[in-house]
Amino acid sequence: MTAPAAAEPGAPAGEFVPRILVFSTNNISDPGVDLAGSSHMHYSPGVNVISLPCTSGIRPSWITHALEAGYDGVFIATDGEECAYLHDCAKRSNRVVQIAQKTVKERGMDPGRIRVAAICSVCAEPFTKHMTTFSAALKAMGPAKA
Amino acid sequence: MSDETLTPTPAEEAEGGRRIGVYVCHCGGNISDYVDVEKVISDIRESGDVVVSRTTMFACSDASQQDIEADIKANNLDGLVVASCSPKLHTYTFRGVASRAGLNPYEYTQVNIREQCSWVHTDDREGATAKATALVMAGIGRTRNTIPLEPMVVDTIPHTLVIGGGIAGLRAAIGLADVGLRVTVVERELSLGGWVKQLGRMYPHGKDGRRLIEDLVAKVKSRPAITVLTGAEVVGKAGSFGNYHVSVRVGGEGAGTIDVAVGSIVVATGFEAYTPEEGELGFGTEGVITLPEFKELVDGASGPLAWKGRPVRSVAYIYCVGSRNTAGCSNAYCSRFCCASTVQTAVQVSGLDPSVRQFHLYRDMRTYGKFEPLYTEARDAGSVFLKFDNDEPPTVAMGANGRLTVTVRDLLTERTELALPVDLVVLVTGMVPRENAELVDVLKLPKGADGFFNEIHPKLRPVETVVDGVLIAGACQGPKTSAESVTQALASVTQSAAILKKGFTELDPLVAVVDADQCTACGDCLTTCPYDAIKMSESADRHFATIDAASCKGCGGCIPYCPENAIDLLGYTDAEVTAMITNMAEVPV
Numbered sequence: 088m089t090a091p092a093a094a095e096p097g098a099p100a101g102e103f104v105p106r107i108l109v110f111s112t113n114n115i116s117d118p119g120v121d122l123a124g125s126s127h128m129h130y131s132p133g134v135n136v137i138s139l140p141c142t143s144g145i146r147p148s149w150i151t152h153a154l155e156a157g158y159d160g161v162f163i164a165t166d167g168e169e170c171a172y173l174h175d176c177a178k179r180s181n182r183v184v185q186i187a188q189k190t191v192k193e194r195g196m197d198p199g200r201i202r203v204a205a206i207c208s209v210c211a212e213p214f215t216k217h218m219t220t221f222s223a224a225l226k227a228m229g230p231a232k233a
Numbered sequence: 234m235s236d237e238t239l240t241p242t243p244a245e246e247a248e249g250g251r252r253i254g255v256y257v258c259h260c261g262g263n264i265s266d267y268v269d270v271e272k273v274i275s276d277i278r279e280s281g282d283v284v285v286s287r288t289t290m291f292a293c294s295d296a297s298q299q300d301i302e303a304d305i306k307a308n309n310l311d312g313l314v315v316a317s318c319s320p321k322l323h324t325y326t327f328r329g330v331a332s333r334a335g336l337n338p339y340e341y342t343q344v345n346i347r348e349q350c351s352w353v354h355t356d357d358r359e360g361a362t363a364k365a366t367a368l369v370m371a372g373i374g375r376t377r378n379t380i381p382l383e384p385m386v387v388d389t390i391p392h393t394l395v396i397g398g399g400i401a402g403l404r405a406a407i408g409l410a411d412v413g414l415r416v417t418v419v420e421r422e423l424s425l426g427g428w429v430k431q432l433g434r435m436y437p438h439g440k441d442g443r444r445l446i447e448d449l450v451a452k453v454k455s456r457p458a459i460t461v462l463t464g465a466e467v468v469g470k471a472g473s474f475g476n477y478h479v480s481v482r483v484g485g486e487g488a489g490t491i492d493v494a495v496g497s498i499v500v501a502t503g504f505e506a507y508t509p510e511e512g513e514l515g516f517g518t519e520g521v522i523t524l525p526e527f528k529e530l531v532d533g534a535s536g537p538l539a540w541k542g543r544p545v546r547s548v549a550y551i552y553c554v555g556s557r558n559t560a561g562c563s564n565a566y567c568s569r570f571c572c573a574s575t576v577q578t579a580v581q582v583s584g585l586d587p588s589v590r591q592f593h594l595y596r597d598m599r600t601y602g603k604f605e606p607l608y609t610e611a612r613d614a615g616s617v618f619l620k621f622d623n624d625e626p627p628t629v630a631m632g633a634n635g636r637l638t639v640t641v642r643d644l645l646t647e648r649t650e651l652a653l654p655v656d657l658v659v660l661v662t663g664m665v666p667r668e669n670a671e672l673v674d675v676l677k678l679p680k681g682a683d684g685f686f687n688e689i690h691p692k693l694r695p696v697e698t699v700v701d702g703v704l705i706a707g708a709c710q711g712p713k714t715s716a717e718s719v720t721q722a723l724a725s726v727t728q729s730a731a732i733l734k735k736g737f738t739e740l741d742p743l744v745a746v747v748d749a750d751q752c753t754a755c756g757d758c759l760t761t762c763p764y765d766a767i768k769m770s771e772s773a774d775r776h777f778a779t780i781d782a783a784s785c786k787g788c789g790g791c792i793p794y795c796p797e798n799a800i801d802l803l804g805y806t807d808a809e810v811t812a813m814i815t816n817m818a819e820v821p822v
Contacts, residue, residue, distance in 0.1 A: 104360070104822050108814065113320075114699050118679060121319045124348030132360030135367060135817050136349050138320070139805055140743070144789020146798070149810055157818030171677045171700075172788035173763060183793050208679040208687075208699075 105159040105225035107218065109136040110145055114171060115208050116164035122211035130218035133159075141172050142203075143179035150187035150201055151194070159231045160200045160221055161187075164214065167205025177205065197228055251377050254285040254310045255369060256301060258292035258317035260347055267351040269362040273316070276366045276820075282377055284308050292317045298330050305334035312336075312376040316344035316369045321699070322690055337381035339742070339804065344372040360822060367820035374812030382803060384739035385782060389475035390496040391415060391736070393729045396467055396672070399427025400715050401707030401722040402501035403449040408726035409499075410458040414733055417493050418453070418461045419481050425450050425463065427503050429715055431525075433532025436577045436607060442715075462491075470498075470675050473786070474701035475738045497702040497729040500686065501722060502672065504664040504708035507555030507564070514551055514660055515629025520637050521658045523554075524575060531578050537586040540657055545589065547655040548582065549639040550575050551627055552595040556663035556712075559623065566683050568663025568712040573604035575661045576611045583614035591616045592653050594627050594641050619651065620644040629658050664712040676703055685711045696724045704728050743804035744785040745792065751799035752777040758800065761791045 111117040117138040123130070139145065142165040150161045163184055170176030180203060188198035202221055206214050257273050259265035270288045278286045285304045289297045292315055304310065313336060315327045320343040328338035346365045354361035393409050395402045398420030409416045418425075425446070429435075432442025453459050462483050468490060469480035477498060480490040506525050509516035516523075520540065522530075527548075530538065538545040552575065556568040572595070579591050593616055600608040612618065619641055621627055627641040632654075639653045666684035673680065677700055679687045686705045689697045696704045704725040707718035732738060745766075747758075754776035758767050766784035769776055780791075780800075789802040801807055 106818070106822060108817070117319075118321065118699065121321065121345070121348035122682075124319075124350075124352035127352055127355065129353055129356060132350075132354045132357055132364040133822050135364065135371070136345075137371070137810065137813055139789065139810075140802070141788040141790060144792045144802055144805070146793060146807060146810075148798075148807075149814060152811060153814050153818065156815055158814075169677070170788075172786050173790050176790075179790055179793070186793070209682055211682075 103226060103230060104131060104133040105222050105230075106133045106157060107131070107135070107160045107162055107221060107225065108153040108158045109134060109162045109164055110142055110149075111136050111138045111164045111206070112142055112166050112170075113138050113140055115166040115169050116206035116210070116214075118208040119206045119210040119214055120164065122209060123215050126211050128211060128215045130215050131222045133222065134218050141170060141176060142166065143170075143173055143176050143183070145180070145183050147183055147187040147190060150183075151190050154191055154196060154200060154231045155194075157232060159228070160202065160225045162217065162221055163201070163203040164206040165203060167207070169205075169207060196231060200225065200228065200231055251282040251312050252284045252308060252310050253282050253312035253314060253373060253376050254301065254304050254308065255283055255287075255314045255373065256292050256297075256316065257286075257288045257346070257365075257369065258315070259288060259290045260317060260351075261291065264317070264347050264351040264365075267355050267358060267361050268346060268365045269358065270365075272362050273365050273369055277369050277373065280370065280373060282312070283373060284310060293323050293326055298326070301327075301330050302334040305331065305336050310336060311340060312379060313341040314344060314369065314372040314376050315341065316346045316365065316372060318347040319345050319349070322693070339382040340376065340379045342372040342376045342379070344368050363820060363822050367817040367822070370816040370820055371813035374816035375809045378806065378808040378812050380803075382742045385742050385744075386737050386739055387473075387475055387783070389733050389736060389738050390477075390494050391733050392417070392493075392495045393733070394419065394467075394477075394479050394493055394495040394498045395501060396498065397427070397501035397503055397707070397709070398422075398425035398461065398463070399501060399503045399707065399718075400429040400446065400449070401503070401718040402427075402499070403446070403453055404719045405499050405501060405706055405722035405725055406459050407449065407452050407456065408723055409729060410456040412726065412730045412734065414458070414729065416459045417481075417495070418459060419465045419467055420461070420463045421466050423464050425453070425461065432528065434581060435715070436573065437603065467672055467675055474740065475732065477702065496733040497704065498676070499722070499725045499729065500672075500676065500678065500703065500705045500709055501707045501718075501725075502667055502669055502709040504712065505667050507568075507662040507665045509554055509660055509662060514554060514627065515631075515637070515658060516660060518629065518631050518637070520631075520656065521629060521660065523660050523662045524571060524578075525662070527657070527659045528574070528578055531581050531585070534585055538582065538589065543656065545656045547590040547592075547653075548579075548657045548659060549592045549594060549637075549653055549655045550579070550659045550661055551629075551639070552593065552598075552661045554660040554662050555665065557596065564663065564665065564683070566712060567599065569599075569717075570712065570714045571661045571663050572599045573601075573607060573714070575659070576600055576604075576607045576616075579611045579616050580607065580614055583611075583616070587615065592639070592655070593618045594621055594639065595619070596621060596623055618645075664708055667709065676700060678703065678705075683711070685709065696721055696728055702732055741787070741804070742782070743787045743802065744782045745780050745787065745789060745800055745802050747778045747780055748799045748801065749777040749779075751797050753797055753799075754778065755796060757794050757796060758791045761794045767791060
């Protein structure tokens with residue numbers, strides 16, 4: 088078994104816990120996210136995951152809606168080169184991210200609130216690290232909704 | 234089951250149009266030790282449309298399933314939310330619950346509050362509970378927007394591809410032929426039989442591995458339904474569940490390929506033997522050999538053993554080489570077969586020459602199950618067992634006299650340090666996954682952290698993979714004995730039969746659809762589908778895009794290209810996903 092990441096103690100009451108919406112994929116990245124759980128790794132409870140067949144099917148409006156509804160960041164866990172549906176999945180997912188980043192920038196938000204990375208079906212540790220660093224970056228940025 | 238502790242909650246009259254039942258699972262304590270499941274229920278029960286809400290000790294238990302079915306019928310529910318483990322485990326379980334109770338299975342939503350909540354927040358009960366509430370609210374939001382769907386029915390091809398012609402692959406091929414399926418066996422080597430073909434006497438029947446394989450190969454040859462391709466490799470796969478087209482290259486690099494149309498694929502590609510690193514426990518020194526090398530020596534002997542012309546009067550076996558490693562190195566697993574195999578080989582050696590002294594240096598002796606009598610048999614025949622500490626492994630040194638000496642501190646005799654002069658040191662090497670990058674790439678098979686192929690569920694779906702219709706059997710899934718490999722091979726036969734014998738299969742109808750009223754026939758989507766599922770159609774007065782359900786793979790890749798947002802993916806519609814996001818965001822962390 089991979090060594091679990093060091094446990095973060097629960098945040099003190101009243102402290103800003105950045106909320107991250109993750110879009111994962113049913114067959115590749117979501118099993119990787121699940122593996123972080125079955126390996127008892129830890130990341131912030133501000134992280135919520137919605138699993139879809141493929142990240143190339145994300146509507147940019149879902150990303151902007153999340154940031155306007157109360158999320159502080161959106162993380163797209165793509166299949167990268169492993170996508171079973173589309174050979175150009177990474178390119179398509181990046182296009183979705185760029186559209187969403189352009190929109191949030193126009194609305195006065197930091198496009199750095201939207202991140203994308205390939206997460207494979209055994210990428211438990213990389214996913215946990217992404218969540219920890221993204222959470223820290225969002226904490227520095229402060230809440231998305233004033 | 235008697236451990237059910239369903240906590241009924243008063244049924245609320247639904248405010249909106251929906252009547253939803255919500256079940257939050259304790260999973261024994263896997264969830265409830267870290268999430269206050271009762272608080273989750275009390276936080277969601279007033280959220281509207283929730284008619285029944287309960288916690289359950291094990292949602293997947295038979296008793297619990299029956300309770301949910303009874304609730305659905307008694308309350309005329311039109312939506313179901315189960316918050317328990319990953320959807321990979323029990324989506325079909327709860328779809329079945331819904332179906333049996335007369336509820337459309339696509340009106341059910343699985344919420345993952347174990348792998349993606351309780352297990353990653355074991356340090357933060359309050360945070361985990363708030364998050365579980367948010368996830369359940371997302372499930373309710375999605376379920377409010379579900380619509381009933383009917384599965385798509387596709388014909389299946391009654392033909393299975395078996396990859397690997399070792400004991401698992403051969404036994405699977407015979408089983409598949411005997412249930413009336415056609416079989417193609419693809420073996421990379423030029424002959425069938427794999428590892429077992431190289432083995433001599435096997436426990437407990439005493440039969441030769443060589444003979445076992447000869448019998449299996451004869452049975453394969455006598456079945457006209459089986460085609461065997463040796464010197465062959467799988468190089469491509471197209472199509473979908475029940476209708477795969479597999480390209481097999483026969484005759485090595487550069488040779489031509491043949492196309493085999495199959496309904497299912499059994500992967501039985503086996504394992505590699507672990508090769509110790511240079512210097513690992515003396516490996517590389519003359520007289521220090523691996524278990525497979527030693528077995529070959531013993532299986533080939535008819536009298537007293539000799540190694541390179543010198544008689545072997547004493548042997549030291551060092552166990553768990555390349556297995557059960559805890560210090561940084563890979564291979565954390567136990568290889569399962571090696572204790573029994575080594576002890577059995579030692580009994581064989583005693584049979585050849587009772588005067589050979591044999592020392593077994595082990596960390597833990599695991600001649601489990603029906604192999605246990607072997608251990609007693611070896612001791613009775615004179616084998617000596619010495620237990621060493623994992624932190625203080627034995628050392629192997631070559632003396633000036635050209636003799637090997639193994640030094641070990643024996644935990645069974647108060648850590649006495651013993652120096653054992655021996656003629657041969659056998660490193661009891663375990664199994665490692667086969668290097669098979671091309672096949673993994675073609676089949677898109679997920680591998681675990683240990684490098685072996687991953688099953689969906691070790692207990693409930695042990696030979697199925699996340700790739701529908703692709704099954705795994707034998708040591709490619711993880712270290713195991715030949716008997717265990719054959720058990721899995723036969724399980725893969727049953728699974729293939731379950732898929733293919735009906736002649737058709739039902740696929741999730743979770744495909745993309747176009748709202749013709751919103752479509753402006755701009756044509757932007759037409760080039761976005763590599764499966765050519767999108768066409769322009771016309772009615773009397775206008776044009777609009779349509780998507781062929783049978784060709785659509787359900788990825789949703791066309792959706793972000795529609796400027797009118799006229800395309801939706803069933804099961805993941807704009808309304809469903811937006812409601813999930815809104816509902817989750819409303820629950821404070």
